[in-house]
Amino acid sequence: MAVYSETLELERTVEGDVVDITPRVADVVSRSGIKEGMVLVFVPGSTGALTTVEYEPGLVEEDIPRLLERVAPRNAGYGHERRWHDGNGHSHIRASLLGPDITVPVSDGRLVLGTWQQVVFLELDVKPRRRSLAVKVMGE
Amino acid sequence: MAVYSETLELERTVEGDVVDITPRVADVVSRSGIKEGMVLVFVPGSTGALTTVEYEPGLVEEDIPRLLERVAPRNAGYGHERRWHDGNGHSHIRASLLGPDITVPVSDGRLVLGTWQQVVFLELDVKPRRRSLAVKVMGE
Amino acid sequence: MAVYSETLELERTVEGDVVDITPRVADVVSRSGIKEGMVLVFVPGSTGALTTVEYEPGLVEEDIPRLLERVAPRNAGYGHERRWHDGNGHSHIRASLLGPDITVPVSDGRLVLGTWQQVVFLELDVKPRRRSLAVKVMGE
Numbered sequence: 001m002a003v004y005s006e007t008l009e010l011e012r013t014v015e016g017d018v019v020d021i022t023p024r025v026a027d028v029v030s031r032s033g034i035k036e037g038m039v040l041v042f043v044p045g046s047t048g049a050l051t052t053v054e055y056e057p058g059l060v061e062e063d064i065p066r067l068l069e070r071v072a073p074r075n076a077g078y079g080h081e082r083r084w085h086d087g088n089g090h091s092h093i094r095a096s097l098l099g100p101d102i103t104v105p106v107s108d109g110r111l112v113l114g115t116w117q118q119v120v121f122l123e124l125d126v127k128p129r130r131r132s133l134a135v136k137v138m139g140e
Numbered sequence: 141m142a143v144y145s146e147t148l149e150l151e152r153t154v155e156g157d158v159v160d161i162t163p164r165v166a167d168v169v170s171r172s173g174i175k176e177g178m179v180l181v182f183v184p185g186s187t188g189a190l191t192t193v194e195y196e197p198g199l200v201e202e203d204i205p206r207l208l209e210r211v212a213p214r215n216a217g218y219g220h221e222r223r224w225h226d227g228n229g230h231s232h233i234r235a236s237l238l239g240p241d242i243t244v245p246v247s248d249g250r251l252v253l254g255t256w257q258q259v260v261f262l263e264l265d266v267k268p269r270r271r272s273l274a275v276k277v278m279g280e
Numbered sequence: 281m282a283v284y285s286e287t288l289e290l291e292r293t294v295e296g297d298v299v300d301i302t303p304r305v306a307d308v309v310s311r312s313g314i315k316e317g318m319v320l321v322f323v324p325g326s327t328g329a330l331t332t333v334e335y336e337p338g339l340v341e342e343d344i345p346r347l348l349e350r351v352a353p354r355n356a357g358y359g360h361e362r363r364w365h366d367g368n369g370h371s372h373i374r375a376s377l378l379g380p381d382i383t384v385p386v387s388d389g390r391l392v393l394g395t396w397q398q399v400v401f402l403e404l405d406v407k408p409r410r411r412s413l414a415v416k417v418m419g420e
Contacts, residue, residue, distance in 0.1 A: 001141035001281035003316045003419050005387060036143045038180050038276055040318050042385050045394035046334040053236045054186040054220075058229070062219030067233050071211055071351055079342030080334075089338070093347050096333045100397070101383050103241050105182050105274040107145060112274045114185035117240070134385040134392045136318055138278065138418065139143050141281035176283045178320050178416055193376045194326040194360075198369070202359030207373050211351055243381050245322050245414040247285060252414045254325035257380070278418065279283050 001140050004032035008041070010131040013123035015091070018053070018060045021133070022118045025104070026111050028135045035109045037139015042101045044134060047091040047125035049098035055118040064122070068094050091124040098122065106139055141280050144172030148181070150271040153263035155231070158193070158200040161273070162258045165244070166251050168275045175249045177279015182241045184274060187231040187265035189238035195258040204262070208234050231264040238262065246279055281420050284312035288321070290411040293403035295371070298333070298340045301413070302398045305384070306391050308415045315389045317419015322381045324414060327371040327405035329378035335398040344402070348374050371404040378402065386419055 006028045010019060021041070029039050041050055053059055071094070078089025102119060105112040113119070123129060146168045150159060161181070169179050181190055193199055211234070218229020242259060245252040253259070263269060286308045290299060301321070309319050321330055333339055351374070358369020382399060385392040393399070403409060 001143075001420075003281075005316060005385070036145060036276075037278065040383055040385060042383070042392060043394075044392050044397065046332060046397040051236045052186060052240050054232055056220065056223065058219030058221070058223040059232050059236075063229055063233050064236065066216070067212055067237060071237075072347055076346070076350075079338030080336065081338070083336065083338040089343055092334055092339050093343050096331045096339075096344065097347060097351075097378065098237065099239065099379065099382070100332050102239070103180055103182070103243055103383055105145070105180060105276045107274070112182060112184055114183075117184065117186040134387070136316075136385045138317065140141075141283075176285060176416075177418065191376045192326060192380050194372055196360065196363065198359030198361070198363040199372050199376075203369055203373050204376065206356070207352055207377060210356075211377075238377065239379065242379070243320055243322070243383055245285070245320060245416045247414070252322060252324055254323075257324065257326040280281075 002034060004034060004137040006135045008133040008135050012128050013131055014128050015123060015126050016065055017123040018064055019121045020055045020118045021121050025119055029106055029137055032137040034106060034137045034139040037106045038103050039106055040103045040136045042134045047088055047095050048131060049095045049122045050102040051098055052117050053120050054116040088126045091126060094124045144174060144277040146275045148273040148275050152268050153271055154268050155263060155266050156205055157263040158204055159261045160195045160258045161261050165259055169246055169277055172277040174246060174277045174279040177246050178243050179246055180243045180276045182274045187228055187235050188271060189235045189262045190242040191238055192257050193260050194256040228266045231266060234264045284314060284417040286415045288413040288415050292408050293411055294408050295403055295406050296345055297403040298344055299401040300335045300398045301401050305399055309386055309417055312417040314386060314417045314419040317386045318383050319386055320383045320416045322414045327368055327375050328411060329375045329402045330382040331378055332397050333400050334396040368406045371406060374404045
């Protein structure tokens with residue numbers, strides 16, 4: 001049994017970006033040498049999120065943004081905004097709803113995902129960000 | 141420390157199904173022989189999700205479907221639908237929001253759950269599906 | 281590799297409470313002696329949830345409650361309520377949407393979190409509750 005850690009750097013992300021990190025997470029798992037176990041990916045930060053989606057333009061560019069606007073509209077008026085004036089109240093709320101963590105099984109050294117299922121990072125903040133995602137592989 | 145893996149097969153699920161998989165996940169944990177640790181359940185696929193709920197008809201048959209319709213209405217018009225015409229844009233969006241993974245603690249060889257809390261698979265796709273959920277138990 | 285377990289007791293929580301449990305989870309990790317791995321926190325119960333948020337009053341006291349009311353309004357009329365008359369149909373639905381589990385990476389014996397990111401328990405039930413959260417640290 002072992003734990004293997006890497007940081008996955010995203011040099012520049014802007015609001016609305018849905019970044020397919022599947023190949024990079026798979027590479028971390030490969031470098032770990034772990035064949036059976038799980039990989040945790042985590043966003044250190046309160047305005048980004050992780051989930052899975054079929055990575056195609058209809059969902060990524062249109063449907064996910066519309067979902068986010070439906071559940072936490074940009075202009076709904078946020079207590080966070082009135083106090084801090086950084087324009088990202090909706091970003092925080094969307095991030096808390098979607099969650100900062102995802103755990104994917106590892107079998108035979110590979111991510112256990114559906115054929116049309118990708119692991120994605122969602123940039124929800126209003127200013128360009130540099131993100132360092134924590135990746136932990138555990139298993140044997 | 142050990143990792144134990146099984147695949148949990150759901151022979152046929154249709155849209156709206158909320159399947160109580162608690163006994164089957166508990167059986168996997170039992171077969172693993174692991175007494176202290178955690179169990180990860182994961183949906184390989186982008187139109188199903190996992191969460192917990194009190195498994196009673198009011199929530200399962202009425203309230204969860206209404207939640208899903210509220211946050212991602214079937215007829216909201218989806219970019220995914222315009223491109224792929226498979227009628228399941230809402231399924232994808234609901235799945236990304238709820239998430240494909242759940243991790244439950246294991247103590248004394250048993251799932252640590254509330255008395256009225258069940259682990260459920262939600263079938264969100266529009267066509268009947270056969271699902272193979274990945275289950276990974278880790279611990280000692 | 282080791283597994284370390286504790287129960288985190290919240291003596292009394294009421295609906296709308298967003299409890300910053302970060303210091304207590306960090307203490308559990310510290311007591312575990314585990315330097316590299318992950319920590320799972322889980323709510324045994326179907327009317328509470330876990331996520332992360334920047335713990336400041338605007339988000340905690342105003343924006344999160346408004347999000348919850350938007351996605352699962354208190355007075356939407358719940359099948360759960362018609363059957364059980366305990367007034368907490370919305371509590372269950374909110375809990376299922378947000379999810380009962382969160383997993384945070386552990387590096388150098390510390391939680392890997394953003395500077396303004398806290399781990400929070402959300403009390404969603406309508407009556408005061410005593411909560412026992414399960415905490416599992418795994419790693420080496």
